[in-house]
Amino acid sequence: MPYKVAVRSFKTLSYIGSYKKMRDRPLAFYCAAILGAGYAAYSQHKQNKAEMKEIIQLKNYMAEPITPISELEKNQDDMKTQMELLIMRIQAEFCRALEKEEDEAWEDEKTTDDFDFDNDVFLPSPESKFKVDRWKRKEGGGGITCVLQDGRVFEKAGVNISVVSGILPPPAVQQMKSRGKNFENKELPFFAAGVSAVIHPRNPMVPTIHFNYRYFEVQDKNEVHWWFGGGTDLTPYYLNEDDAVHFHRTLKQACDEHDPTYYDKFKKWCDDYFVISHRGERRGVGGIFFDDVDYPDQQSAFKFVTSCAEAVIPSYIPLVQKHADAGYGYHERQWQLLRRGRYVEFNLIYDRGTKFGLHTPGARYESILMSLPLNAKWEYMHDPKPNSPEEKLMKVLKEPRDWLNFQQSKNTST
């Protein structure tokens, strides 16, 4: 186990290897670094190799973990700790992968104005860095919200983690019951930890991605109920079939490592969930979506969720790199804005997470609504022209496709 963890940490480090400079971070980051250093000294004192994981990671997290480090260390084997460390790592890896794309776009444009002669380095563009907000929740726990706005590649990118605990009020308990859970108490102590992200690129040829992975614990009488939920889905503005196949294939590989039935099941669940019912269309080309995963056992379920979360970067970043410099004009931008309006409709009207979040007293609405695009548009009775690229997308949104078998039959026929 410590060996696998070390390997994974190295994988993370090599992924973000190009990211060597000390970065323009708010105070919270330096606090985290100082705490990290202190923690490193403390850990070395303990001569415990397994703790290397935290030491390495801590420097790379976007901010200090929500749960005090001493507590995390004390409860290393607790799933709450494992999940918090997973989402911290996923958040940091994903934010840095996106910043790398911004940095590369900036590389092409930088001038001597951006050069810091004192330190003999180019100063990275401030718009290409995530703004990091570490927040506390009065009722217990908190989160870290990272938002990059108005970048060269990404118009708005939000990557959020939250680790919250407290008492679940009766309406929330009721909602769980209606989903098949059976609790006896009216108010329940709960714990929830999750990472969620929505990335709206600037170029209409680059699709939007959303993912969310979460772990839930509810204590009823003497029993602790736990389960995982999550998913990753893709929302293109212009359909590129190869992109959709690559995306689905990457997710399928992550699923197949754990159960050969998962991909089919969770792909269908995704198609059924991201539906803008009043328009009779899906939000995008799908992906995977699941909830109530409390099988086959806690560690296996955690490993499955870990694989899914680790599949986000390889499923998406290649698509960004492929299309970020594609040509487009006013027409394509207008269509992207209209589709972003549809995205807003889904999120505000249908998305359970958003609705549940906004109706929770004391919710940090800025973190919940970071998923909304920077710009959106609604035109009355807009209808794509027949046989246009826009209509081609609409057909797939109205009738979801089996991307991987579609690819197979396409390969067979050629």
Next chain:
Amino acid sequence: MPYKVAVRSFKTLSYIGSYKKMRDRPLAFYCAAILGAGYAAYSQHKQNKAEMKEIIQLKNYMAEPITPISELEKNQDDMKTQMELLIMRIQAEFCRALEKEEDEAWEDEKTTDDFDFDNDVFLPSPESKFKVDRWKRKEGGGGITCVLQDGRVFEKAGVNISVVSGILPPPAVQQMKSRGKNFENKELPFFAAGVSAVIHPRNPMVPTIHFNYRYFEVQDKNEVHWWFGGGTDLTPYYLNEDDAVHFHRTLKQACDEHDPTYYDKFKKWCDDYFVISHRGERRGVGGIFFDDVDYPDQQSAFKFVTSCAEAVIPSYIPLVQKHADAGYGYHERQWQLLRRGRYVEFNLIYDRGTKFGLHTPGARYESILMSLPLNAKWEYMHDPKPNSPEEKLMKVLKEPRDWLNFQQSKNTST
């Protein structure tokens, strides 16, 4: 009664008097005109002066009424007929008042390119006219949706009427019950007729207006339950206190004609209804809002609703005229777009009408969502600068003001 009707018709005609040219209308309009002419001939044959009302109006409606004219004529005293004719008139008057503003803005800009030398007249700009869609609902009834998009004065203006009937499904009945109604049957025959409009001007100094007036009938066993609902509210982007006072004073006058307690009661109801709860702010500076008005009697309630609907133009058009040419820049436009994002949040998350509409099978979602702005924006953690005009607005949105007493005390103190 016929005398008052004739006076009202003349008032309408004089209001839209400047609107003399035959207009660029879709087929439906000409059908309506032909039907109108036929109806006029038929009515003259009957030598019934009261019918003059329909003859005059029919030519001025945006399209043919939803209910067949023969049926409207047969049931002239029925509230269903009276309400349908009221909303047809209100729709037409309001659309033309807005088109007049567009025409005047265009007057200043027209060139010889716009001159029709064959007919010796200037051709009006097509963007300054409402697009009229008359639609049928499979389950019974239909509506007329008028939308003006990308005009000189109005970025997006939607004025919709609907006249629908059918069977209210159990969830809808349940929702009525929870609002205090007590029905015995599980499925109920119903009739609903209403006009609703949302106007998003281009200039950030001109406020957005929304109004909706509706009549409902539900038949339970042998009893017919009926009631009226409605309201008018104003959403400025920059606070102009004189505007807010003028707006509220006009609505108060309409209320006071019928009951001295109405304005205070319905002003408070409005402040309590248009709340973006998760942000702890109101949508705008309020107005009036009411529901379940089935008192003191049907005719009196109808007259009250008529007064409110007739107060829309005098409450709003002067504000358009006052600010349509005000100077503004990028900063003001960005703020307007952010506030439009908040408007979307209210409409999609909280507005009962929108939610009820979108969850009704077979709903014409394009008519429901015409209320959404052409463009909207969401910036993470946007916060107006202290003592800025933007912050001045936010203060009023967080703490609604008693505009008319505020004005009084202001006058007293000066």
